[in-house]
Amino acid sequence: MKNEPKPNGDQKYTVVTSVNAYVTAADAKAGKNIKGTVKAGTYFVFNKSDGMINVTTKPGAPGSWINPNENKAAAPVYHSVVKGDTVSELAVKYGASQADIKKWNNLNDDYLIKIGKRIRVK
Incomplete structure (x- = not known):
């Protein structure tokens, strides 16, 4: 060696x-x-x-x-928002925190994500 x-x-x-x-x-x-x-x-x-x-x-x-x-960071994961999606549900679905999803996407309100928008979820 x-x-x-x-x-x-x-x-x-x-x-x-x-x-x-x-x-x-x-x-x-x-x-x-x-x-x-x-x-x-x-x-x-x-x-x-x-x-x-x-x-x-x-x-x-x-x-x-x-x-x-x-020692490699996982590649970011993105989701296209559909009607009914919320940050809290996406956090559970993708195993991320609501705070991280809000930070990655510059969101100020958990419930204000636009349908059709592609956001980072992990």
């Missing part, structure tokens, strides 16, 4: 969506032996090996190995 220089502890890495957490870099590369998840957020980089990254919340302390290829 190719080892890369150990970061100085100040290097940070942003996880944009929850990813699998692995015990070793080899496990992360192979996608096996998942031990949990690393939630979205900014982490310190403890080590790198063979393209895999060990991220941690405490500088200088080992954490979990992740595969950066799993």
Whole structure:
């Protein structure tokens, strides 16, 4: 396995969506032996090996190995509004929050979405 220089502890890495957490870099590369998840957020980089990254919340302390290829935000999902649609119903249907749908689409009123308009829902 190719080892890369150990970061100085100040290097940070942003996880944009929850990813699998692995015990070793080899496990992360192979996608096996998942031990949990690393939630979205900014982490310190403890080590790198063979393209895999060990991220941690405490500088200088080992954490979990992740595969950066799993760290991709999902593509936005859009919905064409039909009669009867409400932000609250769309939030439930697509598993998003009403606040996010309102923010993504610059909406001020939950009930004022125009029929035929294409809005982001996830």
